[in-house]
Amino acid sequence: MPFNFWLVCTCLGALLLTEAQSRSIDREEQSLGDRVHRVVRDVASSLIAPQTESATLTRVQRSQVLLIENKCVSNTSCVDSKFGTNVPSDLVHCNADSGLCVCSQCFVRIDNTCEVIAPLCRNYSLDTMQCVENRKSQELTFLLSVFLSSVGAANFYIGDYVLGGVQLGLLVAAIIISVACICLPVIAIMCVEEEDDDYDWGECCVTVSAVTGLVLVVILVFAIACWWAADLAIFAYNGRTDLNGCPLIADL
Incomplete structure (x- = not known):
């Protein structure tokens, strides 16, 4: 019985000693791995840091360095x-x-x-x-917008043919509708061949056509006036560029 107890104790002691040695080896390997990792990280940092500093220096002081290296000696x-x-x-x-x-x-x-x-x-x-x-004059552009904005003269001058064409189209439309307001009532009266005793269809046609034409003319004139005011403000502030993207000569 004592021999068996001694044998069991010996086996347990051997197992505990083996486990302790294994854990000690693991800790040493882990510690060695950490040291290797730190050494590699320090070496990498020492190699990367000068490059980063050099890149930053090149970015920030490139123009100054070039000026120092490229000093002029004559005109x-x-x-x-x-x-x-x-x-x-x-x-x-x-x-x-x-x-x-x-x-x-x-x-x-x-x-x-x-x-x-x-x-x-x-x-x-x-x-x-x-x-x-090669730039356009702000003064001339402003004067064209004051007196001839309705025909798109200012936009045509700076090379913006699209906006100039739209402005000219609005003016032509306003003129055509104004003429139609005068002609449509006459046409409406001529088209009414028979009149009803109870209702005057000719007078109704004249009224409807005249009112419709007048409303359209008012809308177009209002749009032209708003565009004229906007052009004055923009060209006075010199907020437009010409066809080539060049700012206007500030001579106003």
Whole structure:
């Protein structure tokens, strides 16, 4: 009996010792895995961080770096060769102190070089060596909207032929309906060949046609007047662009 008890105790002790060693090994492996994971993460962070910082620097300070690297040395170095070498200094010149190109009128500085970014609006003429304005005049557009808005003159001038055509169509429709208001009663009287003693059909036709035409004329005239007022406000504020998308010359 004592021998059996001792054998059981020995087996249980061996099992407990084996379980404890197994758990210790698992903890060591887990700890080793955590350490490896931390080391890999630190290495990856050290590799990625400089790239991210460099990318941020390139994004934020790209223009300044380019300006430092591309300092101009003469007026000729400020313009592209396609514009020639005799661009007037009042349009493009090099600031010797800062090394920056100074651009005016139709030129815009991009990476310390004067470029024409909107040739449909303003362009540089190689013949006259001056900037040429291709934009429409705000003053002329406003005057056309004041006196000839009903025929769409202002919209035709800036190249918006759709709106100009609609305005002209409304005016033509108002004229046609006004003429019809005068002619329809006469036609209605001529079409009534027989009159009923109890009811005057001719007078009824005249009244209906005249009232209908008058209502249509009032609606069209009201629409034309509202459009005229809207055009005045928009062109006075210079809130429209021409066919090429260029803003109007603010000369009002």
